[in-house]
Amino acid sequence: MLKCLLAVMLFTALSSHAQTTWTLQQCIDQALKNNLQLRQGELNAGLSENNLLQSKISLLPTLNGNASQSYNFGRTVDPFTNSFITDRVRSNSFSLSSSVTLFSGFQNINNVQKAKYTHLADQADLEKNRNDIVLAVVNGYLQVLFAQELLSTASDQVSYSEKQLERTRNLVGAGALAKGNELDMEAQLALDQLAEVNARNQLDMAYLNLAQWLELPSTDGFSIEKPQLDVDNVAPILENPTVLSEKAAQTLPEIAAAEYRTKGAEKSLAMARGAQSPTLSVSASYGSGYSDARQQLKDITLTGVDTIGYTSGGQEVLVPSYSSTYEITPFSDQIDQNFSKAIGFYLSIPILNGWRTRTAVGNAKITLEKAHINEEQARNQLRKDVQQAVADATAAYNKFRASQKSTDALQEAFRYTDLKAEQGLVDAVTYIETKNRLAKSRSDLLQAKYDYFFKLKIVDYYAGKPLTF
Numbered sequence: 001m002l003k004c005l006l007a008v009m010l011f012t013a014l015s016s017h018a019q020t021t022w023t024l025q026q027c028i029d030q031a032l033k034n035n036l037q038l039r040q041g042e043l044n045a046g047l048s049e050n051n052l053l054q055s056k057i058s059l060l061p062t063l064n065g066n067a068s069q070s071y072n073f074g075r076t077v078d079p080f081t082n083s084f085i086t087d088r089v090r091s092n093s094f095s096l097s098s099s100v101t102l103f104s105g106f107q108n109i110n111n112v113q114k115a116k117y118t119h120l121a122d123q124a125d126l127e128k129n130r131n132d133i134v135l136a137v138v139n140g141y142l143q144v145l146f147a148q149e150l151l152s153t154a155s156d157q158v159s160y161s162e163k164q165l166e167r168t169r170n171l172v173g174a175g176a177l178a179k180g181n182e183l184d185m186e187a188q189l190a191l192d193q194l195a196e197v198n199a200r201n202q203l204d205m206a207y208l209n210l211a212q213w214l215e216l217p218s219t220d221g222f223s224i225e226k227p228q229l230d231v232d233n234v235a236p237i238l239e240n241p242t243v244l245s246e247k248a249a250q251t252l253p254e255i256a257a258a259e260y261r262t263k264g265a266e267k268s269l270a271m272a273r274g275a276q277s278p279t280l281s282v283s284a285s286y287g288s289g290y291s292d293a294r295q296q297l298k299d300i301t302l303t304g305v306d307t308i309g310y311t312s313g314g315q316e317v318l319v320p321s322y323s324s325t326y327e328i329t330p331f332s333d334q335i336d337q338n339f340s341k342a343i344g345f346y347l348s349i350p351i352l353n354g355w356r357t358r359t360a361v362g363n364a365k366i367t368l369e370k371a372h373i374n375e376e377q378a379r380n381q382l383r384k385d386v387q388q389a390v391a392d393a394t395a396a397y398n399k400f401r402a403s404q405k406s407t408d409a410l411q412e413a414f415r416y417t418d419l420k421a422e423q424g425l426v427d428a429v430t431y432i433e434t435k436n437r438l439a440k441s442r443s444d445l446l447q448a449k450y451d452y453f454f455k456l457k458i459v460d461y462y463a464g465k466p467l468t469f
Contacts, residue, residue: 034215061100095287105274117264124257140210147203184428265371396452
């Protein structure tokens with residue numbers, strides 16, 4: 001039974017990992033789910049969210065409860081009777097205290113606003129990291145597709161060389177060609193086989209790079225779906241870079257993060273200036289206590305009559321004498337009788353504090369200016385990146401079209417040379433030269449094709465379009 005259970009678990013684990021094909025969206029979802037850098041960003045956003053909550057709660061009054069029990073030995077003052085005693089005294093005290101700041105130059109309110117903008121900036125940074133990972137996965141996905149087609153082209157070249165080598169051997173055997181043609185073709189076949197091995201290695205490395213972005217433990221059983229990627233015959237209509245950069249500035253998180261940090265710096269400056277204002281606060285307390293040194297009368301007993309003097313007529317003046325017994329005042333009675341209440345208002349006016357407040361204001365102004373510069377740099381960099389992206393997409397399309405025309409022409413030239421080679425009318429050197437030119441042109445065409453698709457996705461990213469095929 002145990003063996004069967006282990007077998008089922010192993011099969012399930014292997015089946016879940018050995019997914020036949022991965023779509024681009026599945027790759028993106030996997031990368032966003034497992035990327036450790038994103039998880040760090042989520043934790044940072046969580047910390048700033050906690051700080052924001054704390055800043056809001058700090059506006060509320062404080063409330064603290066206190067309780068104590070103490071023993072005093074020797075001569076001491078009873079805290080509730082204020083009398084000197086030499087016995088051991090046990091005392092308890094209980095209190096509730098509360099305080100709230102009524103005015104402090106709006107520092108607390110500005111601190112809430114600063115914490116809010118810090119949290120928003122952290123969230124924007126997290127979103128930017130997500131976008132960067134998505135772009136990296138898209139690029140890695142396209143590199144795998146490119147390596148697959150490059151391997152297919154390299155395999156075709158091997159097939160061409162094998163076919164031509166067989167034909168050349170037949171012609172050499174018939175005496176139609178010299179032995180050197182056969183040797184040239186054998187050398188070319190070896191070069192093509194080496195190119196095929198290199199292309200296969202490139203594909204393996206492309207898969208490895210993509211798998212690492214997805215945080216997969218290995219590339220075993222990992223393959224991607226091959227979408228239909230066709231380039232339109234008409235050049236793409238791209239938005240004006242100025243319009244596109246303005247649109248991107250309203251949606252991209254990196255610009256939002258810079259804006260939030262500028263607003264946070266403004267609130268920091270307001271907090272620093274608020275420290276120059278007086279601070280008014282109020283506090284209140286309510287408490288009671290108990291002491292075992294506090295006693296109350298328990299009983300009075302008549303013990304006799306004492307003479308305290310005589311009248312003018314010679315009669316005795318008598319008074320009764322009593323014996324008194326005492327007991328410790330009960331805990332509940334003392335708690336009820338010892339209640340105390342207090343309320344106080346406190347005003348603090350900063351006069352001279354080592355120039356710290358003025359220095360803090362000056363530093364806050366510098367920090368705000370730096371934030372303005374960083375925001376301007378972010379906008380300028382975005383404008384440059386958008387201009388570069390549009391120019392790159394246009395250039396990539398033009399390069400693809402030129403490569404396609406060159407490949408079509410070389411394909412026709414190779415077809416003509418291949419027909420002549422079947423009849424023994426072309427030597428090995430001419431055939432190899434024509435074939436290699438076609439192979440290089442195909443490689444250039446593939447590179448231009450996938451470079452164009454990636455550059456187009458960069459433009460889509462700035463336009464706020466989904467990064468899918």
